[in-house]
Amino acid sequence: EAGVAQSPRYKIIEKRQSVAFWCNPISGHATLYWYQQILGQGPKLLIQFQNNGVVDDSQLPKDRFSAERLKGVDSTLKIQPAKLEDSAVYLCASSSGGLAGAYYEQYFGPGTRLTVT
Amino acid sequence: AQSVSQHNHHVILSEAASLELGCNYSYGGTVNLFWYVQYPGQHLQLLLKYFSGDPLVKGIKGFEAEFIKSKFSFNLRKPSVQWSDTAEYFCAVNHNNNDMRFGAGTRLTVKP
Numbered sequence: 001e002a003g004v005a006q007s008p009r010y011k012i013i014e015k016r017q018s019v020a021f022w023c024n025p026i027s028g029h030a031t032l033y034w035y036q037q038i039l040g041q042g043p044k045l046l047i048q049f050q051n052n053g054v055v056d057d058s059q060l061p062k063d064r065f066s067a068e069r070l071k072g073v074d075s076t077l078k079i080q081p082a083k084l085e086d087s088a089v090y091l092c093a094s095s096s097g098g099l100a101g102a103y104y105e106q107y108f109g110p111g112t113r114l115t116v117t
Numbered sequence: 118a119q120s121v122s123q124h125n126h127h128v129i130l131s132e133a134a135s136l137e138l139g140c141n142y143s144y145g146g147t148v149n150l151f152w153y154v155q156y157p158g159q160h161l162q163l164l165l166k167y168f169s170g171d172p173l174v175k176g177i178k179g180f181e182a183e184f185i186k187s188k189f190s191f192n193l194r195k196p197s198v199q200w201s202d203t204a205e206y207f208c209a210v211n212h213n214n215n216d217m218r219f220g221a222g223t224r225l226t227v228k229p
Contacts, residue, residue, distance in 0.1 A: 003160070033217070042121070042207050042219030043161070056215055091161070106217070108161040 002026065004109035006092050012115045018080040021112045025073070025094030031055075033106060034067055034077050035091040043091055049075065082116045089113050119144035121208050123220035130198055131228050138193040138223050140182075140208030150191040151209040152182055153219075161207070167191065178202070200229045 005024040013019050025032050031050050035043035046065065048055040052072040060067070064083070069075040079086055089111040095104035124139045142148065152164040165176025172184040182193045191208060205224050211217040 035219075040221070042123075042209070042221050044219070045217050048215065048217075058216075093161075105163055105166075110160055 004092055004094050004107055006090075006109040006112055008112055009110065010113050010115075012117065013082055015084055015116050016081040018078065019082055019114060020076050020078045021090050021092075021114075023075045023077070023092030023109060025075070025092070026096075026107055029094035029096050029107075030072070031095045031097060031104065032069055032075050033093040033095075034075070035093065037089045037091055037111070039088070046077070079114075082114075084116050087114060087116045119148070119210055119212065119216065119218050121210055121218050121220035123206075123208055123223050125223045126221070127224045127226070129226045129228065132200055133197045134227075136193070136195040136198045136202070136225070138206055138208075138225070140191045140193065140220060142189050142191065142208075142210045142218075144189075144210060144212065146212055148210045148212055150182075150184060151211075152176065152180070152191075152193050153207045153209060154204050155207070156204045164193070164206070198225070198227050200227045203227045 007022050033048050034046045036046050037043045046060045047057040047067045049069045052069045067077045091111045092109045093106040095106045097104040120143050122141045150167040153161050154164045155161045164180050165174050167174050167184045175181045180195050182191055184191050203226055205222045207222045208220040
């Protein structure tokens with residue numbers, strides 16, 4: 001079974017520029033997550049999709065971050081404009097479900113390391 | 118909002134030593150608890166989980182964790198560590214598959 005794919009693996013941009021990350025979840029997985037992991041910290045959930053609908057985006061800085069999952073498969077996360085504090089690894093994860101009362105394991109991708117200079 | 122605390126930032130052990138990594142969470146409702154591991158250069162992967170039932174859960178590679186509800190804790194243990202256990206360990210909690218929160222992580226270094 002192919003894992004969660006992310007691209008690019010590394011990205012260096014200047015502050016105020018825009019950047020986009022792409023994630024392809026495991027085939028058939030309904031739920032997709034984007035996390036931000038700043039150096040020395042644990043992953044922080046930015047947004048959770050169930051199919052193409054947003055379940056939770058309470059920690060997404062909506063003034064500069066946006067994400068979409070138009071067909072319920074691939075997803076893109078965009079930052080516009082980037083700030084120095086956005087330097088982090090952006091992780092995508094997917095799971096086969098998301099219904100309350102059941103457990104679905106999250107599978108993580110390799111991440112995209114973003115450096116903002 | 119729920120939060121997760123991992124008190125040990127970096128732990129250094131010799132091979133065959135016993136390991137216990139602390140994890141405390143704050144949340145008033147029913148939670149699911151997890152330990153994830155990230156080996157050098159690899160993806161985050163699930164080590165073990167607690168969903169319900171027996172509070173002592175066993176995971177891969179000889180790891181186990183005990184859920185103590187009264188202490189809001191979910192400590193990770195291994196009786197005898199190996200050099201290959203060198204990794205970063207993250208405790209996490211969610212509620213009904215939503216709102217996943219991770220701790221800051223504990224870096225474990227096992228000296229051969």
